[in-house]
Amino acid sequence: MNSASSPISSVPAAGAICEACGRFEAVRMGDRLLCPECISVAGSCCPEFGAWDAWSSKTGVAPRSDTTESRSPGQNPPGASTLCIHAGTHHEARIGGACSPIFTSTAYAFPNPANENIYPRYFNTPNQQVIARKVAALEKGEAAVVFGSGMAAISTLLLAHLKPGDHAIFQNDLYGGTVQFINRELTRLGVEVSWGADAAEFATVVRPETRLIYVESPSNPLLRCVDLAAVAALGRHHAVLTFVDNTFATPINQNPLGYGFDAVVHSATKYLNGHSDVNAGVVVGAAELIRRVMAGAVNFGGMLDAHACSQLERGLKTLAIRVQRHNENALALARFLQTHPAVARVNYPGLPDHSTHALAARQMRGFGGMLSFELRDPAQVDRMMSRLRVIMPALSLGGVESLICVPSRTSHRTMSPAERQRAGISDGLVRLSVGIEEIEDLWKDFEQALATESITRNPHSAAP
Numbered sequence: 001m002n003s004a005s006s007p008i009s010s011v012p013a014a015g016a017i018c019e020a021c022g023r024f025e026a027v028r029m030g031d032r033l034l035c036p037e038c039i040s041v042a043g044s045c046c047p048e049f050g051a052w053d054a055w056s057s058k059t060g061v062a063p064r065s066d067t068t069e070s071r072s073p074g075q076n077p078p079g080a081s082t083l084c085i086h087a088g089t090h091h092e093a094r095i096g097g098a099c100s101p102i103f104t105s106t107a108y109a110f111p112n113p114a115n116e117n118i119y120p121r122y123f124n125t126p127n128q129q130v131i132a133r134k135v136a137a138l139e140k141g142e143a144a145v146v147f148g149s150g151m152a153a154i155s156t157l158l159l160a161h162l163k164p165g166d167h168a169i170f171q172n173d174l175y176g177g178t179v180q181f182i183n184r185e186l187t188r189l190g191v192e193v194s195w196g197a198d199a200a201e202f203a204t205v206v207r208p209e210t211r212l213i214y215v216e217s218p219s220n221p222l223l224r225c226v227d228l229a230a231v232a233a234l235g236r237h238h239a240v241l242t243f244v245d246n247t248f249a250t251p252i253n254q255n256p257l258g259y260g261f262d263a264v265v266h267s268a269t270k271y272l273n274g275h276s277d278v279n280a281g282v283v284v285g286a287a288e289l290i291r292r293v294m295a296g297a298v299n300f301g302g303m304l305d306a307h308a309c310s311q312l313e314r315g316l317k318t319l320a321i322r323v324q325r326h327n328e329n330a331l332a333l334a335r336f337l338q339t340h341p342a343v344a345r346v347n348y349p350g351l352p353d354h355s356t357h358a359l360a361a362r363q364m365r366g367f368g369g370m371l372s373f374e375l376r377d378p379a380q381v382d383r384m385m386s387r388l389r390v391i392m393p394a395l396s397l398g399g400v401e402s403l404i405c406v407p408s409r410t411s412h413r414t415m416s417p418a419e420r421q422r423a424g425i426s427d428g429l430v431r432l433s434v435g436i437e438e439i440e441d442l443w444k445d446f447e448q449a450l451a452t453e454s455i456t457r458n459p460h461s462a463a464p
């Protein structure tokens with residue numbers, strides 16, 4: 001990499017051009033000369049060669065196939081944690097550092113082996129590509145592009161595919177910022193929109209001008225799941241694109257591309273980074289779709305800088321192990337709250353009485369770290385929030401720390417009361433992002449925050 005300033009932790013390797021992709025300096029891999037990009041894991045970075053093969057020959061680990069059944073005996077596909085740690089890393093061959101160097105340059109020499117203009121707002125710098133390859137590998141997509149926020153990813157994905165006169169279908173209960181973008185920007189640009197709850201409702205509003213269907217599963221903040229296979233099949237039937245916000249599920253719990261979705265979008269600010277200290281977004285899909293998204297992204301400009309990419313890369317390395325703990329804690333806390341006398345209703349897809357539990361059990365590998373609930377007396381919400389000691393009242397979600405908020409006043413406050421009512425979001429609904437603290441400390445925090453003279457603990461409660 002010939003850049004105007006040196007990477008922080010290493011210097012670029014000198015040598016031959018990669019025989020697989022014709023880019024960057026190559027190192028010898030058996031009888032081949034490959035660049036660090038192609039030695040990395042994701043297939044997206046090098047369709048000419050198939051980077052899986054390169055990684056396999058380096059590590060002796062066979063590539064993961066899409067289904068367990070299609071694996072031949074004796075293969076040992078990398079698991080989620082292995083991908084989180086190793087996929088996409090920019091290996092610096094000369095020094096051999098374990099971590100991708102940070103390439104701070106905004107100017108890269110031209111011409112270069114790829115004959116490509118490398119520039120942060122072109123979404124093609126080494127650190128941006130590390131994230132793209134890692135998330136593409138985790139979502140089992142061909143390619144990905146990283147943005148400066150989840151909303152930059154969502155808005156660019158939608159604007160890249162819609163023009164005045166087009167029609168788009170959206171799920172009722174989406175993240176409030178997405179709803180605001182649809183209502184204030186898409187409609188202003190002459191895009192017609194329809195809303196629905198599930199594939200059956202979407203089917204009734206499809207028109208010849210319909211370009212795409214957009215869903216969130218589980219949804220924010222009611223944790224409703226949509227049938228991903230049914231929505232993707234509907235899209236295919238009508239030649240309509242299908243997009244899904246997979247932020248709440250994470251690629252550890254769910255891979256929508258495997259159900260036939262065309263694109264997955266993430267607010268990487270949440271679980272992918274996981275430490276409440278980076279704002280970022282990612283779109284994953286087929287190489288052709290990502291090329292189209294990047295063509296729009298260059299004009300909209302919502303890129304992520306190298307330092308933030310590096311911080312996000314570090315966060316991603318522990319995604320699988322964090323999500324496993326989020327899943328465990330959220331299920332335990334949902335069961336606890338469900339039996340608490342002060343709580344009227346808990347929304348968590350892992351509870352058997354949740355409206356989409358069976359669906360979640362079918363299409364998710366874990367039920368996620370998000371839940372929401374309503375108190376029997378909505379007037380007690382502020383009192384409870386002010387008495388919590390471990391759980392922090394705050395906007396956002398997906399970090400290691402437990403965060404609690406009232407969606408009607410935070411994430412969904414820009415929606416009108418009528419829109420909130422249509423989405424089923426009451427003013428007393430509380431959303432909880434369950435962190436990875438000790439579960440006993442979270443139980444105790446709710447015990448003391450919900451305690452009143454008049455309410456005593458249910459002696460039949462399963463949880464302590």
Ligand SMILES: Cc1ncc(COP(=O)(O)O)c(C=O)c1O
Pocket residue numbers: 149150151152175177216220245247248266267268269270279280281396411
């Ligand atoms: C489900 C979901 N999607 C997208 C976003 C937007 O992400 P960002 O804040 O990174 O722009 C959020 C933010 O809370 C979200 O919860």
